[in-house]
Amino acid sequence: MDFFKIIDQLSEVDADVLGRFNSRRAVFGSLGTAAKRSALAATPLFLGALFQKAYAGTAATGVEVLQYALALELFEQDFYAKVKASSPYANASAADKAAIDQIKKHEDSHVTLLRGAISGLGATPVTGVTFKAAVFAGLTTFKTGAAATSQLGIAQLLEDTGVRAYKGRAGELLGTDLLTVALQIHSVEARHAAKIRDMRGQRAWVNPADDLAAHPVYTSGVTTGSTPAAFGLVVPPYTAPSPVENNTTQSNVDIKAGLGATYTASDAAAAFDEYLQVAEVLDNSRAGGLIGA
Amino acid sequence: MSDNLQPRGSDDTSFAQPLYTPIKRRSFFMYAGATAGASALVLAGCSKDSNNATPSLPAGNSVTSSGAISLGSGDVGVLNFAYALEQLEADFYSKVAALPSGILTGSEYTYFQEVAKHEAIHRDFFKAALTRDASGQVLRGLNPKYPAATFTDRTNILATAKAFEDLGVAAYNGAGKLIKTPAYLVIAGQIVSVEARHAAYIRELVTPGSFAADDIVNATSGLDDQKSPTDVIAIAQNFITEKLDASTVGK
Structure with missing residues (x-):
């Protein structure tokens, strides 16, 4: 350290x-x-004392949020490490490889940063969050073919999930400097998502025309059972489904027809990304089903 | 629907209270639903936001002593700050979207049309939100201005778009911690990631592979840019005729 x-x-x-x-x-x-x-x-005690003093008042839920963020970053980090070591990736273009390298570099940095912050707050950073080897083995192409069996198809799901996941917990960091850090990671994940989408020939923003639009990552609600105890993460109570990505109502306002001008459902949906709650992210239909040995 | 919102951290007394019109419980940012509805009418919890009762941005947007239009204070200031930026972005892209074909490529033109809609939606959304939650304190319509030749060729259009999008991301990232109402924070988060997607897309058009290059995402920390409202306005001011004062935003 x-x-x-x-x-x-x-x-x-x-x-x-x-x-x-x-x-x-x-x-x-x-x-x-x-x-x-x-x-x-x-x-650790020395660090913990320093950070607790520095961030007094934000430490309570801050650690839980940071652990959650670290788990997701470890997950992405492992995924890209597996991609880079795979045979489909070996045949990728130099430009695509460079993009993966840049993304992987950021995930590495996020892991380092979050680990340090968690340790500093006196907690033990989560470890061992990996992408299931058996699932990865089924990703037989880099970016061609069916989205569900291509590495970049899964990468898009992971990045867009990450964007939704950070959004889902921002409120717990209200008014803190940790929030700023979380937002700065959040927008990087969105840049990654946009680039992966671009590499796949999809629009950079989530919209109903996406080839993966029907995937549970873009819908909401716990569907096939979550794994809340994974890695000792604290899972906040789940109450009701989060809005779906093709939602066209924000804050009770109809974006299509309620703003004085008329907008299409596609534009109304794409103008706002949506959040996901922890139980939804860790559900087996989303990231939860891809996490494991 | 939206009433479902809010993960944790939402059930505190500062949650989603209508800022200036407590009667309108169903208004925009009333996500609170079951968790916080009971306390939503209490104009409490805004520890440092005591200006709520005495709006600092007078109706009609009269100027400060320095001759600038104040964006206001507290959460209203943050919303007006965002509204100012979205006005600028929306105006820029509306002009791009109205250009004759041939300047941008076909697919670029198609996607810029969509980006133009996203930004127009953001602008209209903030105006509607402010109008209801902070009636009388809504920033006026601004008059954007651009350097000559901004719209005459692809290079200039893309460079301007890139600058606006990166600035927008940094602006939301920097203003996030100033927001006191969780529901506003969620909305800001919902918008900033779309701006980041725009930024990445446009960066790729300018320089392939630069979607999150080291000039915008710190190579060591892996963190995106963030800027204070005053720093953001200092830059955006070059494109806005009216002089804006962001010094009280979030305070």
């Missing part, structure tokens, strides 16, 4: 982070020599 890297990463996105500690100088001063620093920095 690189404590200073974590601080640097946090300070990049949260300019005030150093001010939240006693002050940069105090932190460094109290650490003394480099040797002492690394010894102390490797101590």
